Amino acid sequence: MPPRTRMTPETRRAQLLDVGEAVFGEGRFEELSMEDIAAAAGVTRASLYHYFPTKADYFAAIWQRAHESLGATTQLDDCETVRDWIVEMLTGYLDFYSRHVQLVLIANRSSIASAPAVREPIADNFRTLCRVALDTAGARGRRRRLAEAAFAGWIAFVRETTLATLVDGAMTPKDNLAMCVATLDATVGAHADLDRRIRGRA
Known part of the structure; x- marks a missing residue:
């Protein structure tokens, strides 16, 4: 298998924004946790919090x-x-x-x-x-x-x-x-x- 390419911080942030826009667009904002969103994005909760301290942010x-x-x-x-x-x-x-x-x-x-x-x-x-x-x-x-x-x-x-x-x-x-x-x-x-x-x- 080819080596896995590591995303730059800018690329990772943009990817998280894309995922968030799609997930929030489903209309379940209040019930979604940051852990749910991290799972949808395929990242750890700690990684998501690194870029965005709160769900409001x-x-x-x-x-x-x-x-x-x-x-x-x-x-x-x-x-x-x-x-x-x-x-x-x-x-x-x-x-x-x-x-x-x-x-x-x-x-x-x-x-x-x-x-x-x-x-x-x-x-x-x-x-x-x-x-x-x-x-x-x-x-x-x-x-x-x-x-x-x-x-x-x-x-x-x-x-x-x-x-x-x-x-x-x-x-x-x-x-x-x-x-x-x-x-x-x-x-x-x-x-x-x-x-x-x-x-x-x-």
């Missing part, structure tokens, strides 16, 4: 990686205006959420939903989205501060309407997207020029 890493990959799919320079870019990003997020409802439930309605390890990485992602959007829109001074507050409120709005759509069935995904875009225009758009053309696209 483990899920947070999976959720963060998913958002990072989403952010890389829509390039700013590929869009005509700031608004186009935000809407493209939003559409990508909503599509991802619709395909990973169980992960959405864990992030928002599980025993670890309020854990800093889960909430902070995603909040940081959205803060980055806000910063890039408002920088590109040329928002400054008081209008910038108002737009930042509006953006934070809009993200919370998107979260609630998306849960209502995917989990509670209160509206269709098409209705949700239209409502989120209209709210973006009414809140953030009141304080930042979302129709500003992106440099290089004029």
Whole structure:
């Protein structure tokens, strides 16, 4: 038999994230132990804890990686205006959420939903989205501060309407997207020029 190849720490971590995403996607998050997950991954419990100290940390890493990959799919320079870019990003997020409802439930309605390890990485992602959007829109001074507050409120709005759509069935995904875009225009758009053309696209 050929010698067994030892994984690098980066490769092992990525493999564990792949396994975790698949296992958590089955909808049994609360009953799963780290020992169960380690067995599914074919590693020892100690090895799993080496990479992820808690189940919340483990899920947070999976959720963060998913958002990072989403952010890389829509390039700013590929869009005509700031608004186009935000809407493209939003559409990508909503599509991802619709395909990973169980992960959405864990992030928002599980025993670890309020854990800093889960909430902070995603909040940081959205803060980055806000910063890039408002920088590109040329928002400054008081209008910038108002737009930042509006953006934070809009993200919370998107979260609630998306849960209502995917989990509670209160509206269709098409209705949700239209409502989120209209709210973006009414809140953030009141304080930042979302129709500003992106440099290089004029």
